[in-house]
Amino acid sequence: MKVVLAGGSGALGRAIAADLAGRGDEVVVLTRTVREGSPYRQVRWDGVTVGPWATELSGAAVVNLAGELVDRRPTAANVELLTRSRVEPTTALALAAAGSDRPPTVWVQASTLAIYGDGGEAVLAEDAPPADGPPQMAGVARAWEDAAAGARAGRQVVLRTGVVLDRGTPALNRLAGLARWGLGGRVGSGRQWVSWLHVADFLTIVRRSLDDPAMADVVHATSPNPVRNAELMAALRRVLRRPPAPPTPAPLVRVGALLLRTDPALALTGRRCVPRRLLDAGFGFARPDLLPALRDLLTA
Numbered sequence: 651m652k653v654v655l656a657g658g659s660g661a662l663g664r665a666i667a668a669d670l671a672g673r674g675d676e677v678v679v680l681t682r683t684v685r686e687g688s689p690y691r692q693v694r695w696d697g698v699t700v701g702p703w704a705t706e707l708s709g710a711a712v713v714n715l716a717g718e719l720v721d722r723r724p725t726a727a728n729v730e731l732l733t734r735s736r737v738e739p740t741t742a743l744a745l746a747a748a749g750s751d752r753p754p755t756v757w758v759q760a761s762t763l764a765i766y767g768d769g770g771e772a773v774l775a776e777d778a779p780p781a782d783g784p785p786q787m788a789g790v791a792r793a794w795e796d797a798a799a800g801a802r803a804g805r806q807v808v809l810r811t812g813v814v815l816d817r818g819t820p821a822l823n824r825l826a827g828l829a830r831w832g833l834g835g836r837v838g839s840g841r842q843w844v845s846w847l848h849v850a851d852f853l854t855i856v857r858r859s860l861d862d863p864a865m866a867d868v869v870h871a872t873s874p875n876p877v878r879n880a881e882l883m884a885a886l887r888r889v890l891r892r893p894p895a896p897p898t899p900a901p902l903v904r905v906g907a908l909l910l911r912t913d914p915a916l917a918l919t920g921r922r923c924v925p926r927r928l929l930d931a932g933f934g935f936a937r938p939d940l941l942p943a944l945r946d947l948l949t950a
Contacts, residue, residue: 651675651676651710651711651755651860652675652676652678652709652710652711653670653675653676653677653678653710653711653712653713653860654678654680654706654707654710654711654712654713654754655667655677655678655679655680655690655713655715656680656695656697656712656713656714656715656716656739656743657714657715657716657717657739657760658677658679658680658681658690658715659679659681659683659685660715660719661816661818661819661820662715662814662816662819662852663679663715665816665849665852665853666713666715666853666856667679667690668689669853669856669857670856670857670860671689671690673857676691677690677691678690678691678692678693678706678710679691679692679693680693680694680695680697680703680706680716681693681694681695682694682695682696682697693706695742697716697735697738697739697742698738698739698742699742700742700745700746700749703746704746704749704750705750707743707746707747707750707753707754708750708751708752709752709754709755710754710755711754711755711756711757711758711860712743712747712754712756712757712758712803713758713760713856713860714739714740714743714757714758714759714760714798715760716735716736716739716740717732717735717736717739717760717794718731718732718735718736719820720732720762720764720786720787720790720913720916721820721912721913721916722911722912722913723907723908723911723912723913724784724785724786724913724915728786729785729786729789729790732786732790733789733790733793733794736790736793736794736797737793737794737797740759740794740797740798740801741797743798743801744797744798744800744801744802747801747802747803748801748802750802753802753803753804754802754803754804755803755804756803756804756805756806756807756859756860757798757801757803757805757806757807758806758807758809758856758859758860759794759795759798759801759806759807759808759809760794760809760811761791761794761795761808761809761810761811761868762787762791762810762811763810763811763812763845763870763872763921763923764787764788764790764791764921765780765781765787765788765791765792765795765810766778766780766781766788766921766923767780767781767782767783767784767787767788767919767921768781768842768915768919768920768921769781769843769920769921769922769923770922771843771922772922773922773923773924774921774922774923774924775870775923775924775926775927776810776867776868776869776870776926776927780792784915786913786915787915787919791810795808805863805865805866806866806867807859807865807866807867807869808867808868808869809855809856809859809869809871810868810869810870810871810872810923811847811852811871811872812844812845812846812847812870812871812872812873812876812921812923813844813845813846813847814846814847814848814849814852815846815847815848815849815943815944815947816848816849816852816947817947817948819849822947822948825882825883825886826886826890826948828883828886829883829886829887829890829892829895830890830892832892832895833895833898834883834886834887834890834892834895835883835894835895835896835897835898836879836880836883836897836898837879837883837897837898837903837917837918838879838897838898838899838900838903838917838918839879839900840878840879840880840883840897841878841879841880842878842879842918842919842920843876843877843878843879843920843921843922843923844876844877844878844879844882844920845870845872845873845876845920845921845922845923846872846873846876846877846882846940846943847871847872847873848873848935848936848937848943848946848947849947850936850937851871851873851935851936851937851938852871854933854936855869855871855928855933858928858933862931864931865931868927869925869927869928870923870924870925870926870927870928871925871928872923872924872925873925873935873937873938873939873940873943874924874925874929874935874938875938875939875940876921876922876923876924877940878920879917879920881940882940883895885940885941885944886944886948888941889941889944889945889948889949890948900914900918903917903918
């Protein structure tokens with residue numbers, strides 16, 4: 651099929667493009683900056699207005715990942731930036747689809763499990779209500795999904811995705827770096843839940859979303875086995891052969907977040923999410939358990 655990918659320059663976008671091209675799909679990347687040497691056809695857009703790029707959507711599949719990285723301080727300016735960087739491209743895509751001679755056959759809309767805020771001990775499936783806050787997590791995610799709601803397409807799949815673990819991605823690099831530097835102890839209480847996913851399973855879920863007519867509405871893209879932060883850090887130390895490490899108290903996490911210009915809530919909050927719709931559909935995870943997943947990604 652022809653797949654139009656918005657947000658294809660990030661780590662997950664590049665992985666999706668390579669995976670789909672590898673199975674023979676025609677991948678078209680909407681981009682603000684055309685890069686020399688790309689293996690995929692690139693079409694320039696500004697991510698805000700409908701332009702000549704809109705013709706690419708006719709009868710194609712759309713995968714919308716567009717948005718700035720959330721790894722930044724939770725200031726009002728950053729919340730506005732994160733929201734605008736998602737809502738404006740999504741709105742432009744929706745307007746282009748509405749005016750197309752043939753609407754997209756399927757629209758795969760990226761979202762995040764952070765839409766549930768700090769979920770505590772609750773087991774969250776796709777029917778769980780989004781949280782009211784905090785703004786940088788649930789607020790941004792809700793605005794992103796709202797912008798895509800009702801977009802003209804044969805069907806729409808909203809992938810609320812956990813932490814995707816892959817080589818060279820910011821999330822795994824930071825976690826592995828902490829363990830290697832001797833800071834691989836639990837973070838805060840260590841009881842906060844981490845919903846995670848091996849990149850191979852993420853890519854299979856994207857393909858299933860594109861191909862399976864029964865896939866629609868909200869789908870959790872996450873392993874069926876979420877873990878607590880303490881378990882995650884222990885698994886990292888084990889795979890990287892690092893000794894036990896002292897915990898990082900929550901106040902120190904907040905100070906470190908200031909220095910690293912990131913959001914402490916990324917480490918101190920969590921969600922215990924399960925992929926009920928995928929499991930009910932018989933989806934088989936290749937890497938459902940954390941330790942083998944980390945070994946696959948962090949050992950030669």
